[in-house]
Amino acid sequence: MVPRWVRTHVPELRKRFPRVPETVWRRLEAVDTREFSTAVAAMAxxxxxxxxxxxxxGGRSAVYQTALNAFGLHGLVHLAQAATLRGYTPGSATTPLVVLPFTVWARGRLRRSGVLRPTRPRQLAEGLAFAAAAAAGTHALAQGVLRRR
Structure with missing residues (x-):
């Protein structure tokens, strides 16, 4: 799972990317299996x-289309991470099998229905912002829920 992958690879990543602030590495290492699993459930x-x-x-919702863009773009981020590290990273296996095919299929359905909003740089930025906010928010929620226990 992701926390184990992080623990195994962070020492190498620290050396390879020395400009990344130490607080980022410490935060990554602090995510345990319970937090990660809770955040994934919240993202669902x-x-x-x-x-x-x-x-x-009927697919017209701006929230839905932004989330769909976010889902596809998050997959591209996983593939970019794998390319940068020249190897497996969490998400790089499911992206070509699930994330990208679903995104292409769903966008095609919306296009054929005549409700797909044009995808311009602004919509891509909104999708990335949605993905980032959702990831940060679900991890914050997970931390809060687990802290109360």
Whole structure:
């Protein structure tokens, strides 16, 4: 799982990317399996809510289309990470098998239905911002939930 991969690879990554602040590496190492699993579950809720809004609006929902863009773009981030490290990284196996095919399929359905919003740089930025905010928010939620226990 991701926390084990991080623990194994952070020492090498620290040497390879010395300009990354030490606080980033410490924060990565601090994410344990419980936090990661809780954050993934919370992300599933975020995406399910966006999908429900998409269903409710026949795919017209800006929230749904932004989340769909975010889902696909997050997959490209995983592939870029794997390319940068020249090897396996978490998410690099599921991206070509699940993330990108689903994103292409869903966008195609929206396009054929005539409801796909044009994808311009602004929409890409919104998608990346959505992905980043959702990731940060779900990890913060996970930390809060686990701290109360």
């Amino acid at each position: 809720v975020v995406l399910a809510a966006a999908a429900a809004d998409g269903h409710r609006t």
